[in-house]
Amino acid sequence: MKKLRALILSVLVGATVCGSFASCGGPSKDVLYVLSFKPEYNEFFEEVNKIFLKENPSIKSVDYKAVDTNNYNTVFSSRVQSKYLDVFTSEVTYMMQGTNAYMQPLTKQDYMDGIKAEYLTRGSFYDPSAGGEPELLTLPLEQVANVVYYDKGLFAEYGVEAPETWSEFLAVLDLFKEAAEYPVVQNGVALTPIEAPIIFGGKSEWPTMTVLNSVVADVVEISQPEFFHSIKDYDTNENIRFNNAIWQEAFDKVKKIGDYVDNKIWGLDYSFASTYFSIGNPTTGKKYPMMIDGTWSYSQMEATFEIGAFALPAVENPVNGEGKKNLAVKTGTTLSVFNGSNKKTVAEKYLEIFFRDEVYQKFVNFTKTPSVKTTVTQSDELVNSIFDSAKYTFVEAYDSRMPRYFPLPSASEISSLMKGDLTAKSVADSLQQRVELNKKDWEKYTGLAHTK
Amino acid sequence: MEKKKHSKLKTSPLVNPYVAILATLPALVSIFVLSMLPSIVNLAISFTDYHGVGQPFEFVGFDNFIRAFKVGDASVSIWDSLLNTVVFSISVVIVQQALSLGMALVVARKFKGRSFFRALFFMPTILGVSVVGFTWQLVFDPVSGPIAVILTKLGKSSALLGEEVLSMFLVVLVAIWSNFGYAMVVYIAGLQNISEDIREAAEIDGARGGKMFWYITLPLLKNTLVINFWISISGTLAMFDIIFVLTNGTANTTTLALYIFQLATNSASNQGQAAALNIYFSLFVMLVMLVFNATVRRKEAEE
Numbered sequence: 001m002k003k004l005r006a007l008i009l010s011v012l013v014g015a016t017v018c019g020s021f022a023s024c025g026g027p028s029k030d031v032l033y034v035l036s037f038k039p040e041y042n043e044f045f046e047e048v049n050k051i052f053l054k055e056n057p058s059i060k061s062v063d064y065k066a067v068d069t070n071n072y073n074t075v076f077s078s079r080v081q082s083k084y085l086d087v088f089t090s091e092v093t094y095m096m097q098g099t100n101a102y103m104q105p106l107t108k109q110d111y112m113d114g115i116k117a118e119y120l121t122r123g124s125f126y127d128p129s130a131g132g133e134p135e136l137l138t139l140p141l142e143q144v145a146n147v148v149y150y151d152k153g154l155f156a157e158y159g160v161e162a163p164e165t166w167s168e169f170l171a172v173l174d175l176f177k178e179a180a181e182y183p184v185v186q187n188g189v190a191l192t193p194i195e196a197p198i199i200f201g202g203k204s205e206w207p208t209m210t211v212l213n214s215v216v217a218d219v220v221e222i223s224q225p226e227f228f229h230s231i232k233d234y235d236t237n238e239n240i241r242f243n244n245a246i247w248q249e250a251f252d253k254v255k256k257i258g259d260y261v262d263n264k265i266w267g268l269d270y271s272f273a274s275t276y277f278s279i280g281n282p283t284t285g286k287k288y289p290m291m292i293d294g295t296w297s298y299s300q301m302e303a304t305f306e307i308g309a310f311a312l313p314a315v316e317n318p319v320n321g322e323g324k325k326n327l328a329v330k331t332g333t334t335l336s337v338f339n340g341s342n343k344k345t346v347a348e349k350y351l352e353i354f355f356r357d358e359v360y361q362k363f364v365n366f367t368k369t370p371s372v373k374t375t376v377t378q379s380d381e382l383v384n385s386i387f388d389s390a391k392y393t394f395v396e397a398y399d400s401r402m403p404r405y406f407p408l409p410s411a412s413e414i415s416s417l418m419k420g421d422l423t424a425k426s427v428a429d430s431l432q433q434r435v436e437l438n439k440k441d442w443e444k445y446t447g448l449a450h451t452k
Numbered sequence: 453m454e455k456k457k458h459s460k461l462k463t464s465p466l467v468n469p470y471v472a473i474l475a476t477l478p479a480l481v482s483i484f485v486l487s488m489l490p491s492i493v494n495l496a497i498s499f500t501d502y503h504g505v506g507q508p509f510e511f512v513g514f515d516n517f518i519r520a521f522k523v524g525d526a527s528v529s530i531w532d533s534l535l536n537t538v539v540f541s542i543s544v545v546i547v548q549q550a551l552s553l554g555m556a557l558v559v560a561r562k563f564k565g566r567s568f569f570r571a572l573f574f575m576p577t578i579l580g581v582s583v584v585g586f587t588w589q590l591v592f593d594p595v596s597g598p599i600a601v602i603l604t605k606l607g608k609s610s611a612l613l614g615e616e617v618l619s620m621f622l623v624v625l626v627a628i629w630s631n632f633g634y635a636m637v638v639y640i641a642g643l644q645n646i647s648e649d650i651r652e653a654a655e656i657d658g659a660r661g662g663k664m665f666w667y668i669t670l671p672l673l674k675n676t677l678v679i680n681f682w683i684s685i686s687g688t689l690a691m692f693d694i695i696f697v698l699t700n701g702t703a704n705t706t707t708l709a710l711y712i713f714q715l716a717t718n719s720a721s722n723q724g725q726a727a728a729l730n731i732y733f734s735l736f737v738m739l740v741m742l743v744f745n746a747t748v749r750r751k752e753a754e755e
Contacts, residue, residue, distance in 0.1 A: 070700070098503055098504050098721065101504070101507050202614055203611075203613055203699065203702055203703075204700070204702075205700070205702050263609065263610075263611050263614075263615075264594040264595060264600075264609050264610070264611050264614070265611070265614070266611040266615070266702075266703065267592065267593075267594035267611030267612045267614030267615060267619075267703075268593070268594055268595060268611075268614070269589055269593070272595065276596075281595050282595075282596045283595065283596050283601050283604045284604060405503060405720050405721055405722070406720065407720045408718075408720075410527060410528075410714075410718065412527040412528055412701070412706075413525050413526050413527040415527070415702065416526070421527070422526050422527060426526045427526050429526075430525050430526035431525075434523075434525065434720070437519065437522060437523070438720050438722065440501070441501060441503070441722065442720070
């Protein structure tokens with residue numbers, strides 16, 4: 001009886017301790033823990049997991065978890081602390097928040113030579129603290145761009161083309177805004193009714209940052225091209241301020257675009273926006289001619305019309321020093337090995353599988369993103385027309401190019417600006433004030449975000 | 453015989469102090485690990501410029517506490533989020549308690565289908581927050597949700613969750629809907645504790661309907677009311693999840709809890725400042741609860 005009692009008590013104490021510390025023994029040696037912020041790529045990841053398990057018999061299973069971007073930071077932090085992590089996806093914005101502190105420098109391997117050099121120059125792909133030759137921390141899987149999608153058929157019906165300048169863009173917006181108020185009849189035939197000129201997921205707010213990124217890529221990059229490279233001279237260069245005339249012009253233009261946004265959009269969740277762009281408003285039967293978004297949503301669209309895309313023109317002469325237009329881009333997803341992993345070598349094999357030509361070709365086809373490899377090509381015409389280096393200069397999107405811990409305008413501020421609740425000056429002044437307030441945090445990373 | 457019983461009780465493992473300690477150990481360890489330890493760590497972080505696990509950080513003294521009130525952006529300041537917290541909490545607490553008490557009075561009566569209605573009203577409480585959030589997002593979809601369809605037929609349109617003022621009202625509505633079942637069950641238990649003899653005596657004295665409720669039921673439910681209000685006030689002041697999934701603080705619905713979360717996860721990711729604000733927030737909740745307790749005690753003394 002005494003033994004039984006002792007046994008029960010031991011179990012009780014053991015369960016308490018184990019329960020309190022989440023688990024006994026920590027992460028398993030025969031499970032590979034993979035964390036992604038791209039649930040829409042699950043199907044593809046599952047395929048890679050199968051190949052990986054087949055080739056690595058020492059690993060019994062892959063614990064693959066994909067969470068949406070809203071919750072990724074929280075889940076990522078808990079995985080880092082518990083060490084239930086081997087491979088994880090990241091992107092440049094997360095790197096700004098310091099995720100590269102958890103990236104294991106990758107062992108140089110032959111397959112990495114196939115990755116185009118220009119894709120390794122955006123964001124913090126290298127460890128700046130390593131002495132000697134900088135060490136590669138993460139591998140880019142895809143590149144994304146901030147664009148305006150449009151319904152080519154609808155544009156043709158209304159007799160307009162993709163705008164090339166700011167005034168042309170405003171003229172197109174005016175045309176569709178008027179058509180939304182007063183349906184157009186031509187030669188006795190009613191044209192397709194318009195709900196509103198533009199659609200995007202306003203309730204989620206962060207899509208407004210794509211508007212800001214596009215405007216900054218023109219207004220700031222063309223008028224003050226040295227701005228971002230001169231952040232390191234912040235203390236000595238008075239022109240590097242976020243409330244200068246150029247930034248106020250950028251915020252003003254974002255506000256102007258807000259004049260063409262239907263009020264309903266501010267209650268629309270991001271996940272529904274591309275569906276309504278594709279099918280129109282099912283209640284009224286009216287269409288949205290344009291959608292502001294990133295290329296990441298293209299693979300999810302199921303439109304019955306031909307989709308076009310253009311870089312939002314925010315200046316009258318959107319031509320840079322190279323004689324081309326600017327397009328705001330960023331590295332959409334990167335793949336890394338966790339530096340606290342207890343199976344780093346085998347985790348690196350997971351990355352290698354991703355970059356095999358036959359596997360990566362499937363990824364490129366599945367995600368409709370441009371290929372980062374010289375040996376793999378993208379066949380989608382729209383993707384190739386967006387990522388056309390003869391037409392565009394790819395500039396790093398504003399929200400992903402700043403040094404680590406650098407304050408950005410919040411999505412809430414940009415939404416309020418577009419709704420007309422804030423002025424361009426108040427947003428610019430508030431941003432500048434926070435840049436000063438947090439200077440101690442970001443100045444030590446100045447100039448390191450673009451190392452190499 | 454009694455002596456024998458006593459000695460048996462004395463040797464029972466239930467009164468052994470070690471057993472008592474071991475029996476409470478799971479709860480103690482859980483409270484320490486899940487509540488005390490994070491609070492201690494939060495306090496420590498508030499004195500640093502901490503940005504995340506494994507990142508270098510320095511001791512900054514009371515800097516975060518001094519800067520805590522300056523960290524907002526142009527759209528939401530800490531004062532806006534404080535006001536939103538107060539509006540949200542007062543609305544939810546008052547309406548939720550009135551509704552759950554009313555429902556409890558109805559379903560505590562004997563009628564056919566009583567159990568069905570009790571289960572129906574309690575059901576939202578057991579639904580996960582993400583399920584509640586996603587369901588209501590579909591209802592409030594401003595383009596093709598059921599409310600949008602009705603509004604369109606009436607020739608109106610609204611951003612619903614994207615509309616300031618209205619969005620707070622809708623969030624309050626969902627918060628009440630998802631939690632009133634819990635308070636209702638507590639009120640039912642309170643009502644069942646009221647002796648039938650007292651009711652009958654009151655009825656003989658002529659108490660009916662409103663008078664019965666006001667002079668008999670309500671005073672006898674006082675303890676239940678206090679418990680329910682206590683749980684509701686502390687819960688709504690710190691409520692985060694339902695607002696996070698419904699609006700993520702857009703359209704002026706950012707409460708203090710959400711504000712602190714956003715501060716910790718934005719591009720500047722200043723977790724030291726967020727930790728300092730957390731402490732101010734805890735003190736605020738504590739102050740409100742102390743005032744509530746003092747008011748209850750004063751009322752008790754008056755009676």
